[in-house]
Amino acid sequence: QKEVEQDPGPLSVPEGAIVSLNCTYSNSAFQYFMWYRQYSRKGPELLMYTYSSGNKEDGRFTAQVDKSSKYISLFIRDSQPSDSATYLCASVSSGSARQLTFGSGTQLTVLP
Amino acid sequence: DADVTQTPRNRITKTGKRIMLECSQTKGHDRMYWYRQDPGLGLRLIYYSFDVKDINKGEISDGYSVSRQAQAKFSLSLESAIPNQTALYFCATSDPILAGNPNEQFFGPGTRLTVL
Numbered sequence: 185q186k187e188v189e190q191d192p193g194p195l196s197v198p199e200g201a202i203v204s205l206n207c208t209y210s211n212s213a214f215q216y217f218m219w220y221r222q223y224s225r226k227g228p229e230l231l232m233y234t235y236s237s238g239n240k241e242d243g244r245f246t247a248q249v250d251k252s253s254k255y256i257s258l259f260i261r262d263s264q265p266s267d268s269a270t271y272l273c274a275s276v277s278s279g280s281a282r283q284l285t286f287g288s289g290t291q292l293t294v295l296p
Numbered sequence: 297d298a299d300v301t302q303t304p305r306n307r308i309t310k311t312g313k314r315i316m317l318e319c320s321q322t323k324g325h326d327r328m329y330w331y332r333q334d335p336g337l338g339l340r341l342i343y344y345s346f347d348v349k350d351i352n353k354g355e356i357s358d359g360y361s362v363s364r365q366a367q368a369k370f371s372l373s374l375e376s377a378i379p380n381q382t383a384l385y386f387c388a389t390s391d392p393i394l395a396g397n398p399n400e401q402f403f404g405p406g407t408r409l410t411v412l
Contacts, residue, residue, distance in 0.1 A: 192336065216398035227300070227386055227403030228339070235398070272338060282399035288338035 187211050188275050190287030198295050203260040207273035207287045210254065216276035217249045218284070219258045223269045231258075231271075263294045299323045300404035302387050308410045315374040317407050319387030328370040329388040329401060330354075330362060332381075339386065345370055377411040384408050 190207045197203055205219075216235055220228035234240045237251040248257040256273050273287040300321045309315050319328065330342040341354030343362040351362060359381060363371045374381055385408075388401040 188338075190338070218398060218400075225405070227388075227405050229403070230400050233398045233400070235396075276398050282393050282397075283341065283344075284339075284399065284401060286339040288336055 186288075187285045188273060188287045190273055191290055192288060193290040194293065195290060196293045196295060197263055199263060199265060201263050201294070203258075203263050203267070203292060203294075205258040205260075205271050205273070205290050205292070207256040208254055209256065209275045209285075211275065211277070211285070212254075213277050213279075214275035214285075215278040216282075217247070217256050218274040218276065219245075219247055220272040220274060220286075221269045222272060222289070228272055263292075265294045265296050268293045298405065300387060300389055300402055302385075302404040302407050304407060305405065306408045308412065309377055310412050311378055313377050315377050315409065317372045317385055317387075317409070319370045319372070319404060321368050321387075321389045321402075321404075323389050323402060324367075325389035325391055325402070326367065327390045327392065328364065329390075330360075330370070330372045331386045331388065332356070332383040333386060333406075334383050342372065342385075374409075374411075377409075379411045382409060382411045 188209045218233040219231040221231045222228040234247045234249050240247045244261045246259040270289045270291045272289045274284045303318045329344040331339045345364045361373045384406050386406050387404040390401045
């Protein structure tokens with residue numbers, strides 16, 4: 185079993201829809217939870233991160249972590265065609281190395 | 297100019313050939329990483345380096361080697377390429393870990409490698 189499992193998609197939604205992207209993790213040592221966005225033919229870029237449990241909002245994006253159920257979510261409100269990309273969740277251990285463990289990614293297409 | 301560059305961007309080679317992928321960065325970061333990305337498997341860590349004299353194996357280092365020529369340069373070699381090394385390869389960099397820093401990594405544009 186992978187330490188971070190991600191709903192594989194692909195996901196296709198109409199413009200303006202609310203999008204929910206989800207991951208689960210198994211390692212209780214993970215402390216930081218990140219979402220990377222990867223456009224086609226580009227490297228991943230950090231979208232946002234949270235520490236421990238709770239919500240974090242940044243514009244149309246909300247990251248949510250529930251450590252009791254080991255569940256990570258990213259919500260996109262009022263989705264736009266420019267949001268079309270692959271979204272990768274990643275979990276980070278609290279040790280000094282702070283290695284990232286990535287999910288497999290969910291490909292999202294927002295249709296105009 | 298891009299902060300993290302990778303060369304080549306695309307490469308097709310044959311089984312058994314030695315291949316080197318190069319990464320350069322202008323971000324001034326000490327830490328550098330090599331990942332491969334495969335459909336359905338996400339990003340997997342091959343090697344990482346915390347400074348010029350520090351090289352560490354990642355999750356899937358077999359069949360690969362690396363060289364950290366300088367703070368800004370980190371190369372990945374496939375000594376004898378095989379078809380299941382066909383993948384998208386990414387180099388990444390990060391700052392030293394500070395309190396409250398989740399170790400944000402900055403990725404290059406990737407190298408698409410095909411081994412026939």
